[in-house]
Amino acid sequence: MDPTQTPPLFDARGHDRILLIGEAPATGFPDRLRSLGLGLVTVPGVEQAQHEASEWTPAAILVAPIADDPLGLVRWVRGQNRLAFVPVVLLASAEQRTRPAEALHAGADDVLSGSLDAAEIASSIAARIGRARSLEHLALRDPLTELLNLRFMNDRLPAEVGRAARAKTGLCFALIELDEFRRVIDEEGHAAGDRLLAGFSRALGAGLRSYDIGCRLGGNEFAVLFSDCSAAGAEAALGHVRNQRRGVLSGLPPITFSAGLAEFPGDGGSVDELLEVADKNLRRARRLGCDCTVVTPRVEHGR
DSSP states (O other): OOTTSOOOSSOSSSOOEEEEESSOSSTTHHHHHHHTTOEEEEESSHHHHHHHHHHSOOSEEEEOSOSSOHHHHHHHHHTOGGGTTOOEEEEEOSSSOOOHHHHHHHTOSEEEETTSOHHHHHHHHHHHHHHHHHHHHHHHBOTTTOOEEHHHHHHHHHHHHHHHHHHTOOEEEEEEEETTHHHHHHHHOHHHHHHHHHHHHHHHHHHSOTTOEEEEEETTEEEEEEETOOHHHHHHHHHHHHHHHHHHTTTSOOOOEEEEEEEETTTOSSHHHHHHHHHHHHHHHHHTTSSSEEOOOOOOTTO
């Protein structure tokens, strides 16, 4: 996908499901959600909801009237940075009514009446998701390149490392730096530098898989998170980015990039270890003359 385009409201990678705690609020509610492109995952209580929300990112969280305190769940969600933009909607009932002021103070986005029908509840939640994702897009995107930003990567990388550890799969993390970017600024000016940064972001969008995550960390520094990918696969993807760069940067000052790769779990089992290895390999790439990708050498057994 072109990184300059706003992402679709409900994507196809599992982030389009609502987490419902308790029973469905009205007959036909799941069908109404499906008609809006939303799925539904139902759990009976707060403990199960916390487990689910730790494993994946719901599009929204809907709390039906349940025995345990729904406000405790709201406070827990609002304490998770990764879930900062996930709408939390409480459903009130005549028998167990939550006061809106108390719910909003705890961090809920809305309290809906249990007398609403399935279509009204589903439409209200979908509208909430749309507004939340618009705000998320503004908060987590670099305004110049439209790539995701450092705040997003700081939240996402630990979550992806945790997921890879649980699933026993690999991932790769790349630190990227545009070579001689200061020379471009000095010779061509800041406007040319901005065009170069935006052009490189297009190269990332064209060269990576649709579910790889490219971020601008600041200045001429970028990062890419390759889910379920080996170092060899990530190195090949960055080679494809180099080829794409030549096309999208036509008419701009010529520039190359250096990259350092870190692979989980071979290069480390924690975020700090992966960052350290990626940074070390990036510095090695610069010492080798730039315009290359460096991975950690592997010792082959039996040799």
